[in-house]
Amino acid sequence: MFFRLLPWEYGIRNLFRRPLRSGLTLLALTTVTLMVLVVVGFVRGLERSLAVSGDPRTVIVFSLGMGENLEYSSIPMGTTDLLAASTQGIQERYGRKYASPELYLGTKVRLSQDSPESLGLVRGLLPAALLVHRQVEIISGQWPQAGEVLVGRLAATKLGIAKQQLAVGSTLWFEGRSWRVCGTFSAGSGTFESELWCRLDDLQQTLKRQDLSLVAMTLGPTADFQDLNLFCKERIDLELQAIRQTDYFATLRKDYAPVRWLAWLVVSLIAGAGVFVGLNTMYGSVVGRIRELATLQTIGFSRRAAILSVVQEGTILAMTGALIASVIAYGLANGAAVRFTMGAFELQIDSLTLLIGNGIALCLGAGGALPPAMKIFRLSVVDGLKAV
Amino acid sequence: MPVIEVRDVTKQFMKGSETITPLRDANLEIERGEFVSLMGASGTGKSTLLNLIASIDRPTSGTIVVNGTDITRLSRSKLANWRAANIGYVFQTHNLVPVLTAYENIELPLLLLPLNRAERRKRVEIALGAVDLLDRANHYPRQLSGGQEQRVGIARAIVADPTVVVADEPTGDLDETTSSQILDLLQRLNRELGTTFLMVTHDPDAAAIAGRRLRLEQGRLVEVADHVPVPAALEVR
Ligand SMILES: Nc1ncnc2c1ncn2[C@@H]1O[C@H](COP(=O)(O)OP(=O)(O)OP(=O)(O)O)[C@@H](O)[C@H]1O
Numbered sequence: 001m002f003f004r005l006l007p008w009e010y011g012i013r014n015l016f017r018r019p020l021r022s023g024l025t026l027l028a029l030t031t032v033t034l035m036v037l038v039v040v041g042f043v044r045g046l047e048r049s050l051a052v053s054g055d056p057r058t059v060i061v062f063s064l065g066m067g068e069n070l071e072y073s074s075i076p077m078g079t080t081d082l083l084a085a086s087t088q089g090i091q092e093r094y095g096r097k098y099a100s101p102e103l104y105l106g107t108k109v110r111l112s113q114d115s116p117e118s119l120g121l122v123r124g125l126l127p128a129a130l131l132v133h134r135q136v137e138i139i140s141g142q143w144p145q146a147g148e149v150l151v152g153r154l155a156a157t158k159l160g161i162a163k164q165q166l167a168v169g170s171t172l173w174f175e176g177r178s179w180r181v182c183g184t185f186s187a188g189s190g191t192f193e194s195e196l197w198c199r200l201d202d203l204q205q206t207l208k209r210q211d212l213s214l215v216a217m218t219l220g221p222t223a224d225f226q227d228l229n230l231f232c233k234e235r236i237d238l239e240l241q242a243i244r245q246t247d248y249f250a251t252l253r254k255d256y257a258p259v260r261w262l263a264w265l266v267v268s269l270i271a272g273a274g275v276f277v278g279l280n281t282m283y284g285s286v287v288g289r290i291r292e293l294a295t296l297q298t299i300g301f302s303r304r305a306a307i308l309s310v311v312q313e314g315t316i317l318a319m320t321g322a323l324i325a326s327v328i329a330y331g332l333a334n335g336a337a338v339r340f341t342m343g344a345f346e347l348q349i350d351s352l353t354l355l356i357g358n359g360i361a362l363c364l365g366a367g368g369a370l371p372p373a374m375k376i377f378r379l380s381v382v383d384g385l386k387a388v
Numbered sequence: 389m390p391v392i393e394v395r396d397v398t399k400q401f402m403k404g405s406e407t408i409t410p411l412r413d414a415n416l417e418i419e420r421g422e423f424v425s426l427m428g429a430s431g432t433g434k435s436t437l438l439n440l441i442a443s444i445d446r447p448t449s450g451t452i453v454v455n456g457t458d459i460t461r462l463s464r465s466k467l468a469n470w471r472a473a474n475i476g477y478v479f480q481t482h483n484l485v486p487v488l489t490a491y492e493n494i495e496l497p498l499l500l501l502p503l504n505r506a507e508r509r510k511r512v513e514i515a516l517g518a519v520d521l522l523d524r525a526n527h528y529p530r531q532l533s534g535g536q537e538q539r540v541g542i543a544r545a546i547v548a549d550p551t552v553v554v555a556d557e558p559t560g561d562l563d564e565t566t567s568s569q570i571l572d573l574l575q576r577l578n579r580e581l582g583t584t585f586l587m588v589t590h591d592p593d594a595a596a597i598a599g600r601r602l603r604l605e606q607g608r609l610v611e612v613a614d615h616v617p618v619p620a621a622l623e624v625r
Pocket residue numbers: 383401402403408410428429430431432433434435436437
């Protein structure tokens with residue numbers, strides 16, 4: 001049914017009635033929303049990094065029995081040619097097969113021989129890698145020559161060093177020798193971005209290894225993953241397994257599910273604290289105003305209008321906080337790089353994150369104001385007029 | 389036809405196991421334009437009766453017809469709307485909204501009526517003029533004296549041109565001089581605007597300004613004679 005609302009200014013001015021209390025509540029709600037935004041941005045960034053890393057047409061072949069652990073996988077160098085020859089319909093262009101032999105390891109990396117070390121992810125590849133990993137783009141410099149590395153956009157974050165320390169021309173030290181940075185690449189926010197790429201032969205020589213960790217291949221439109229899968233299963237002697245890259249990252253995502261649940265738990269705990277802040281303020285606001293709200297009802301405003309005006313106040317407060325938090329989060333936290341075991345990723349303060357954060361803030365404001373507003377519901381107008 | 393008809397109204401309150409019956413089969417008729425004062429000892433039910441007529445409370449039994457509407461039959465939400473157009477309430481403590489200016493406080497009841505901004509402005513200015521506070525329109529309640537605040541409260545009660553203005557001890561919180569100013573104002577408004585007034589008071593002088601005086605005794609309303617009672621001994625038989 002139609003009913004007249006109390007004037008909008010009434011709600012706003014009521015917030016200025018106790019400027020200190022409103023100010024502190026605003027600060028608390030801003031902090032809560034900011035924390036929610038950062039946590040949601042963290043989860044979204046992590047998920048995005050794992051989600052964009054997979055290409056449905058790309059297949060990874062590696063040692064049987066290694067789970068998802070590519071570092072411990074070891075397959076003979078000849079596997080690439082064998083697979084390329086025995087798999088039907090591998091993507092091909094100008095006679096070059098889309099097959100990328102790769103040697104991958106996690107190793108201690110330092111800036112110079114005697115600076116502090118941290119764990120880096122190193123991958124040795126052939127230029128064919130750029131065909132298979134289509135999301136990879138060299139943004140500065142060029143493909144590495146001997147003794148050179150191409151660094152991912154987030155490699156510095158993964159190593160815990162400043163971005164400038166990995167600028168083109170600077171040097172790195174790992175596996176007992178120094179490497180010169182020859183360029184930077186991006187990979188559409190995928191996990192590759194935290195890696196250091198060098199030439200396959202270069203890495204093999206340095207490590208004194210002749211094997212590979214994996215072969216990544218792009219299947220053409222006529223190819224069937226099951227053929228390749230079957231080939232790996234039938235040739236028991238090769239001890240190979242094939243997995244779609246998307247499935248590979250899906251299993252990784254599953255491994256990170258507890259992180260996600262933990263993050264949502266943190267969000268709900270923060271939000272819970274936020275509700276109490278809202279509740280406390282709005283209770284104070286309503287209790288000090290019982291007679292006034294009863295007067296407004298005596299004048300002819302409906303009980304619903306009185307309740308709504310209180311909810312409106314809580315909502316204005318929460319949304320102001322959310323707006324400030326959104327600006328801060330977008331301005332300062334968006335794109336901030338975070339390190340984790342798999343590599344590094346960036347906080348994603350995108351429209352969905354903002355939507356979730358602001359939605360939670362709205363619930364905090366309205367939800368925190370509703371129980372106090374219900375006091376008006378329970379108290380009769382006559383009793384309200386007697387209140388001091 | 390009377391503008392207010394209270395018929396056989398009983399109001400009971402439950403206080404624990406005890407039942408209090410401040411009104412017991414009370415009857416009252418008030419004509420349009422009358423100024424009625426209501427006196428009675430403390431706790432006899434004066435405020436209770438006022439609240440029933442103002443439709444912010446409901447009788448236990450009986451009917452109350454105001455301006456042709458049986459308000460005991462209206463739903464809560466209909467009553468709110470009805471009050472906006474028909475009842476002006478003057479409180480003992482003005483009950484102004486502290487965050488709104490005098491002008492905005494007076495405008496409140498008009499927001500509930502189908503009036504545009506210009507029409508509201510005109511009416512608020514008339515009401516402000518009637519209580520002689522045009523120069524205080526943009527003051528907040530805390531910037532006004534007690535008497536001025538009560539005048540704003542009165543302006544708010546009359547601004548929508550209601551059927552009846554009820555006032556519960558409107559001078560109860562004011563000093564003697566201010567009280568008499570307020571009483572003069574109420575009397576003038578009654579005469580000039582023809583608004584019906586029902587005023588509860590403890591002050592016999594205040595009651596005296598009313599054209600008709602009532603007392604509440606043992607749950608019923610009794611008329612107070614206008615003239616000085618003639619001693620029984622001199623009465624001619
Ligand atoms: N909500 C309530 N619950 C219980 N008893 C109530 C309630 N409201 C009023 N009463 C009782 O009803 C009686 C009448 O109260 P009311 O407020 O109408 O008195 P009054 O005549 O206005 O008194 P006063 O002159 O002191 O204002 C009193 O005995 C009071 O205790």
